Amino acid sequence: MSKKYYYITTPLYYVNDKPHIGHAYTTIAADILARHKKAKDVEIFFQTGTDEHGSNIEKIAREKNAQPKKWADLISEEFKRMWKRLNINYDNFIRTTDKEHERKVQEIFENMIKNGDIYLGTYEGLYCLPCENFFDESELSDGNCPIHGKKVEKVSEESYFFKLSKYEDKLLQHYKNNPDFLSPSYRALEIINFAKSGLRDISVSRTKVSWGIPLLSNPKHTVYVWFDALLNYITGAGYGNRTPGKTDFNEIWPADVHFVGKEIYRFHAVIWPAMLMSLGLPLPKKVFAHGWWTFNGERMSKTRGNVINPEDIAKEYGADALRYFIFREVPFGQDGDFSSKSLQRRYNSDLANDLGNLFSRVLNMVNKYLEYEFPAKPENAAIFEKFTAMTPELDSKIENMQFSEALDKIWQAISILNKEIDFKKPWEMAKKNPEQLKPFLFDLIWCLRLIADWIYPFMPDTSTKMQIQLGIGKTDAPGIEIQKSLQLFPRKL
Numbered sequence: 087m088s089k090k091y092y093y094i095t096t097p098l099y100y101v102n103d104k105p106h107i108g109h110a111y112t113t114i115a116a117d118i119l120a121r122h123k124k125a126k127d128v129e130i131f132f133q134t135g136t137d138e139h140g141s142n143i144e145k146i147a148r149e150k151n152a153q154p155k156k157w158a159d160l161i162s163e164e165f166k167r168m169w170k171r172l173n174i175n176y177d178n179f180i181r182t183t184d185k186e187h188e189r190k191v192q193e194i195f196e197n198m199i200k201n202g203d204i205y206l207g208t209y210e211g212l213y214c215l216p217c218e219n220f221f222d223e224s225e226l227s228d229g230n231c232p233i234h235g236k237k238v239e240k241v242s243e244e245s246y247f248f249k250l251s252k253y254e255d256k257l258l259q260h261y262k263n264n265p266d267f268l269s270p271s272y273r274a275l276e277i278i279n280f281a282k283s284g285l286r287d288i289s290v291s292r293t294k295v296s297w298g299i300p301l302l303s304n305p306k307h308t309v310y311v312w313f314d315a316l317l318n319y320i321t322g323a324g325y326g327n328r329t330p331g332k333t334d335f336n337e338i339w340p341a342d343v344h345f346v347g348k349e350i351y352r353f354h355a356v357i358w359p360a361m362l363m364s365l366g367l368p369l370p371k372k373v374f375a376h377g378w379w380t381f382n383g384e385r386m387s388k389t390r391g392n393v394i395n396p397e398d399i400a401k402e403y404g405a406d407a408l409r410y411f412i413f414r415e416v417p418f419g420q421d422g423d424f425s426s427k428s429l430q431r432r433y434n435s436d437l438a439n440d441l442g443n444l445f446s447r448v449l450n451m452v453n454k455y456l457e458y459e460f461p462a463k464p465e466n467a468a469i470f471e472k473f474t475a476m477t478p479e480l481d482s483k484i485e486n487m488q489f490s491e492a493l494d495k496i497w498q499a500i501s502i503l504n505k506e507i508d509f510k511k512p513w514e515m516a517k518k519n520p521e522q523l524k525p526f527l528f529d530l531i532w533c534l535r536l537i538a539d540w541i542y543p544f545m546p547d548t549s550t551k552m553q554i555q556l557g558i559g560k561t562d563a564p565g566i567e568i569q570k571s572l573q574l575f576p577r578k579l
């Protein structure tokens with residue numbers, strides 16, 4: 087079997103708390119690309135899920151008086167619910183507590199011990215007991231634990247190590263030979279410099295963390311949570327399946343895009359490819375790191391109480407408006423600031439005014455002057471022809487993850503249509519040159535159908551509503567009747 091699917095992934099989200107806008111951001115990005123490709127008849131495998139092991143989750147569950155697994159069950163359901171609410175169309179939701187995943191991680195770990203890339207050593211570091219965690223000299227504040235302010239102890243603990251150092255040259259070579267691997271390109275240098283600075287072997291097991299996957303050959307160790315979680319990208323795609331299942335690894339791997347936030351770029355662009363090299367597997371084609379959202383200029387955090395719940399926004403403005411806003415407001419890749427004011431401004435101006443008004447005014451005219459007669463074929467549709475020529479450019483923008491640029495182009499087209507209507511005044515045409523009215527309205531309808539197509543990956547609900555109203559799918563039958571015009575985006579005051 088050879089590769090059949092275009093494979094898109096999001097990170098696996100920690101189950102320490104409910105999903106927030108940052109998680110939604112990465113996941114919607116993946117959904118946009120997936121929908122875009124699907125609309126072009128590309129077969130997609132889109133995987134997301136939850137990262138459920140580790141001392142932090144264990145601690146949080148304990149604080150909530152819950153078993154870690156029970157807690158993880160609860161929160162992973164919250165993620166699934168949120169993705170449904172935001173119209174995310176994933177193919178596979180993997181949890182790191184899935185038995186299949188755990189078994190495969192155990193086997194992979196043993197195989198790496200066998201091939202010599204994982205070895206037993208001693209982890210030496212500065213340890214904070216209340217944290218149950220090691221710190222780097224540079225992380226300390228005044229020589230003390232940055233969290234508890236207490237003295238740290240120099241301790242050593244038995245640990246397995248992954249030979250990251252062995253892959254330094256190979257990684258650098260890979261970055262050089264595959265310029266698309268590190269994306270966007272302005273983030274590449276940070277990774278290259280990091281790799282060049284000398285990679286050290288990393289500790290990949292813990293004896294002090296019980297909420298993790300135990301090693302088969304030495305069960306007092308559990309697998310380090312990142313080592314466990316990164317492997318999801320292959321375990322969820324069918325790697326190590328014992329019986330041929332519905333997912334055939336060779337049809338899916340290598341991943342085409344891993345979407346990640348910039349803070350977890352090194353894990354994905356350095357450690358993960360080295361792990362794959364050790365397994366003798368091809369590397370993902372692209373690791374794309376996006377920026378971070380702040381809220382009114384501040385970092386979002388639970389203690390500040392300024393964490394944005396995407397559900398609240400979806401409730402007020404609709405999921406499509408949220409999807410539109412976060413990808414229109416900021417070039418994907420860079421940091422952005424979220425504010426309710428800018429959301430409302432964009433909603434009213436771009437969605438209610440520009441798109442919403444255009445749509446309802448055209449439909450009203452189609453009703454009034456044509457009694458809902460729809461064009462069978464685009465004939466003499468001058469604007470439509472011009473717009474059609476824009477499609478390849480829009481496609482390539484989406485494929486290069488330039489989502490805000492694509493939306494910007496679409497809105498330029500919307501503005502052209504609004505101006506054309508203002509300028510040509512069809513209501514006057516109806517009186518003075520009625521023979522020109524029909525072709526002009528037909529042209530507008532074709533353009534709106536095209537716009538409905540263009541916005542589909544970003545705003546699937548709105549696109550579908552538009553398509554139904556515009557009689558799409560029934561275009562071979564002229565004179566189709568449609569429902570009464572509807573307001574796509576009621577204004578928010």
Ligand code: MSP
Binds near residue numbers: 096098111315379380
């Ligand atoms: N569990 C790890 C990933 C393991 S992948 C093998 C993890 N999880 S996370 O819950 O912290 O979520 C990470 C994702 O959420 C990243 O893509 C990150 O960028 C995104 N965001 C979390 N907060 C964010 C913002 N404030 N802004 C934008 N995205 C941010 O890391």
